[in-house]
Amino acid sequence: MAGFQYFPHTEEDIRAMLDRIGVSSLDDLYSDVPGSFIYDKEYDLPDAMSEQQIRDFFDRMASLTPRKTVFAGAGAYDHYTPSVIPYITSRSEFLTSYTPYQCEISQGTLRYIFEYQSLICSLTGMDVSNASMYDGPTAAAEAVRMCISATRGRNTVLVSQALLPNVREVIATYAKYSGTVIKLIACKDGRTDFADMRRLLEDGDVAGAIVPSVNRFGIIEDLDGFAAALHDAGALLTVYCDPSALAVLKTPGEWGADIAVGDCQSLGIPLCYGGPYAGFMACRNDYMRKLPGRIVGQTVDKDGRRAFVLTLQAREQHIRREKATSNICSNESLMALWVTVYMALMGPEGLKRVNELSCEGAHALYDGLLATGKFETAFKAPFLKEFVLRPLCDVKKLQQTLSDAGFFGALLTEEGYVSFCVTEKRTRAEIDALVETVRRAAL
Amino acid sequence: MKYYDKLIFELSKPGRTGYSLPEPASKDALSAIPAGLRRESDTCLPEVSEPDVVRHYTALSQMNFGVDTGFYPLGSCTMKYNPKINEEIAAMPAFSAVHPLQEDIPGINEIIDGLDHALCAITGMDHFTFLPCAGAHGELTGLMVMREYHLRRGDTGRTKVIVPDSAHGTNPASAAVCGLQVVEVKSGPDGLVDVESLRPLLGDDIAGIMMTNPNTLGLFERQIGEIAELVHGCGGLLYYDGANMNPLLGMVRPGDMGFDIMHLNLHKTFSTPHGGGGPGSGPVGVKAALADIATSLKVSGFHGNFGVMLRAYAYILSLGRQNIRLAGKLSVLGANYIKESLKDVYKLPIPSVCKHEFVFDGLVNDGAHDDVKGATTLDVAKRLLDYGYHAPTIYFPLLFHQAIMIEPTETESRETLDAFIDIMRKIAAEAAENPATLHDAPHTTPVSRPDETLAARHPVLKWQDSI
Incomplete structure (x- = not known):
């Protein structure tokens, strides 16, 4: 047998182990599998590669992946990742552990999740957070379910059309198969239309509504009155938000929301072609026992030491099984650690500064692009780091010009606007270069 | 392992910083944002230095046990060694800096196609979708494929799914969340699904069956051929829970046993680290007739956990067609x-x-x-x-x-x-x-x-x- 670095067995080991079991060959261990199901053909896989060949292969794939300076957002933001984070998250004791079922040898994981929950509660202004979800859109889909389960007998959830398209799509997919009715709240002047929401509430059966804090046009929504209108109708308010921006923007808690969801990616998680990220989900105390996913709680051990455990598990699929309202089992634990370390490094001032720099850069780009004469204002409304413009040029050409110059931006929205995003990573020189590229191009 | 009792908040001291960022150009960089839209309350984010952060999380890590620490015989979790080269590949800036909506990326497309092809070869399925982020997420997606298949044929009465009593706890939960009613089939004294108990459950209200093979007792369901015939005979589909795929690696393919839909746990079978409970990846494989449905289901925000897919592909390339035979x-x-x-x-x-x-x-x-x-x-x-x-x-x-x-x-x-x-x-x-x-x-x-x-x-x- 040729050696393979991950399998420690020698020929002698295999022989001795087979002898103990009392069979004569490895194939005998499959005597319970009907012969017709044994795959005896050659697998259609490449020849085994050495470590160097693997490196070479991925280096070649990397060379076929052009690097762009990112001026796009739409749910994935190019914020700076401090050097410390991957060193911490790649520590074997974190990286190669399983879910913290054996709490005595998982206090590291349990403690950072407790810290994560505390930080998410603080950013969102909510009372309770779970240990994280797959991503923002799935967290939003779980919030729909939570609204239904918290308001027994109702089966409709209102979803703002100002939410990102992928959030709406994931909500719609989940809702379709669980039989939940989704009604869209229209946009007006680039914002969720409050009057339309009131109209939909009058139809009854509404368990809750999901609206963005910063919407897909980059506009900061004014959610004054939303919570009161929903609560008067016996329904819940869920706010979908960008956690990084919550360091400076009014929180779901301050808007009177019952549930806050969103994607942790903006807290220093690399873009990585869409994942892994982590969703977050937090709520008011009233709905603590409806919150899906894992939750870590503080307690004491048998000698009185502060200790942490997975708790409130009666809500989970282990116990409820066929009565479950969520099937989520794992979380995105390592990514929760990632953003916990990020928030610890940033602190209140650092996270505020991330927003200040992003906001300055975005407004500089906005003004610069308007000055080229190739765009006009789409909406007069406050924005933070992302905005849309109405293009007065050919959008395909614009995107190609930017791409040729090494930029990724000008994403097309459903209405034909183009969107841009600027984070603290974008230098003034990069912003000026993008504007200059647009100004010079014949579009 | 040494007991360490601090939380990061307890290390905080006003005036300490752990970040390095330039100063904004203007005094009030947020002036464009009206006061009514701004945060009023303070956050509990700690004020700590970079060395504080490193020592704190290192101390926490030392209260944790991983595969690199020692033997981890956790049943149904497949805690195999997580190769280090995979981590190196996943961290390559060429991949980690790519925005999910970027389209001019032949290198990434070749990786995803290559992984799809390899998983099909290993499992006998025809196409994989990578959007599911975990095993339970894959189950849910797989059941959505099953429901959509019946709905598209106008067969709306198939609202029940059969799940053995030995199934993973997430199976019935996934079914419930997907709007399916669970019908339990009992195991016989040999720990296997009892075909005689299954027979009377079959009818035109059955969407399909979810099976783990080998089951959670580690036993191969020998009568899977007959079970597949019976379930297909009543118009249902077979779903394969890939949590226990590891023993079949290089020996048996679910697609050959009659399964129409399956998920894989890349974090179990394909050596990617569990990370204390994620991120995982739960791609769903289907037979050709279901490929359009699987591709159409938007179950997560972008393209799934690409970083996990990179690791799994590096592992498969190291196995190749030779080493997979022994895994x-x-x-x-x-x-x-x-x-x-x-x-x-x-x-x-x-x-x-x-x-x-x-x-x-x-x-x-x-x-x-x-x-x-x-x-x-x-x-x-x-x-x-x-x-x-x-x-x-x-x-x-x-x-x-x-x-x-x-x-x-x-x-x-x-x-x-x-x-x-x-x-x-x-x-x-x-x-x-x-x-x-x-x-x-x-x-x-x-x-x-x-x-x-x-x-x-x-x-x-x-x-x-x-x-």
Whole structure:
């Protein structure tokens, strides 16, 4: 047998182990599998590669992946990742552990999740957070379910059309198969239309509504009155938000929301072609026992030491099984650690500064692009780091010009606007270069 | 492991910083944002320096146990070695800096196509979608494929799904969330799905069946051929729960057994790290007729956990068509070796050859006598922690009261297994002699038997200054 670095067995080991079991060959261990199901053909896989060949292969794939300076957002933001984070998250004791079922040898994981929950509660202004979800859109889909389960007998959830398209799509997919009715709240002047929401509430059966804090046009929504209108109708308010921006923007808690969801990616998680990220989900105390996913709680051990455990598990699929309202089992634990370390490094001032720099850069780009004469204002409304413009040029050409110059931006929205995003990573020189590229191009 | 009691908030001191960012150009960089839209309250984010952060999380890590720390025989979780080269590949800036909506990326497309092709070759399916982020997410997606298949044919009455009593807990939960009613099929005394109990459940209200093969007892469902025929015969589809795919790696393909839909756990079968509970990846494979449906289901925000897919592909390339032949076999060898070496001191309810894992039903002699309470499975598990092992999965599957589910994987040496066997025998001897030693375990861990009742009754779920 040729050696393979991950399998420690020698020929002698295999022989001795087979002898103990009392069979004569490895194939005998499959005597319970009907012969017709044994795959005896050659697998259609490449020849085994050495470590160097693997490196070479991925280096070649990397060379076929052009690097762009990112001026796009739409749910994935190019914020700076401090050097410390991957060193911490790649520590074997974190990286190669399983879910913290054996709490005595998982206090590291349990403690950072407790810290994560505390930080998410603080950013969102909510009372309770779970240990994280797959991503923002799935967290939003779980919030729909939570609204239904918290308001027994109702089966409709209102979803703002100002939410990102992928959030709406994931909500719609989940809702379709669980039989939940989704009604869209229209946009007006680039914002969720409050009057339309009131109209939909009058139809009854509404368990809750999901609206963005910063919407897909980059506009900061004014959610004054939303919570009161929903609560008067016996329904819940869920706010979908960008956690990084919550360091400076009014929180779901301050808007009177019952549930806050969103994607942790903006807290220093690399873009990585869409994942892994982590969703977050937090709520008011009233709905603590409806919150899906894992939750870590503080307690004491048998000698009185502060200790942490997975708790409130009666809500989970282990116990409820066929009565479950969520099937989520794992979380995105390592990514929760990632953003916990990020928030610890940033602190209140650092996270505020991330927003200040992003906001300055975005407004500089906005003004610069308007000055080229190739765009006009789409909406007069406050924005933070992302905005849309109405293009007065050919959008395909614009995107190609930017791409040729090494930029990724000008994403097309459903209405034909183009969107841009600027984070603290974008230098003034990069912003000026993008504007200059647009100004010079014949579009 | 050393007990360390700080939370990051308790290291905070006003004026310390852990970041390095330039100054904004203007005094009020947020002037464009009206006061009414701004945050009013402070956050609890700590003010700590970079060395504080590094020491704190290093200290936390030292209270944790991973595959790199020691043997992790956790049944149904496939805790195999996580190769380091995979981490290096996943961290390459060329991939980690790509925005998910970027389209001019032939390198990434070639990786995803290559992984799709490889998984199809390994499983006998025709197409994979990578959007599901975990095993349970894959189950849910797979069931959506099943429902959509029936709905598109106008067959709206198929609202029930059959799930064996030995199934993973997420199976019935996924079904419920997907709007399907669960019908349980019993296992026979041999631990396998009883075909005679299955037959009367089949009808035109059945959307399909969810099966794990080998099942959670580690037993191969020998009658899968007949089961597939029966379920297909009534118009239903077969779903394969890939949590137990590891023993079939390089030997048996679910697609050949009649399964129409399946998920894989890249974080189990394909060596990507579990990360303390994620990120995983649960791609769903389907037969050609279902490919359009699988592709159309938007179940997560972008393209799934690409970073996890990179790791899995690096692993598959290292296996290649040569080494894959041994992967499943060696995992089965290890499991049977432990089973045969311990079955005289732990109760083995079903004595047949197992696949990658098997289940004991507690101790043969738990030390109970007169008014002395015997040692339980929980006691055995906690005692293992004292000896430097992670515990097996316990009290699952639910078929046995004292279940101990052991899965060694193919990356553990005979010496490691021998040492584990010795300790398991030692614990059995301790139980027979004085079960009290085990009731008090663990003795050497940073904390011991935290009060879970207190945690649930008086939930403290976030840090507060006052506590």
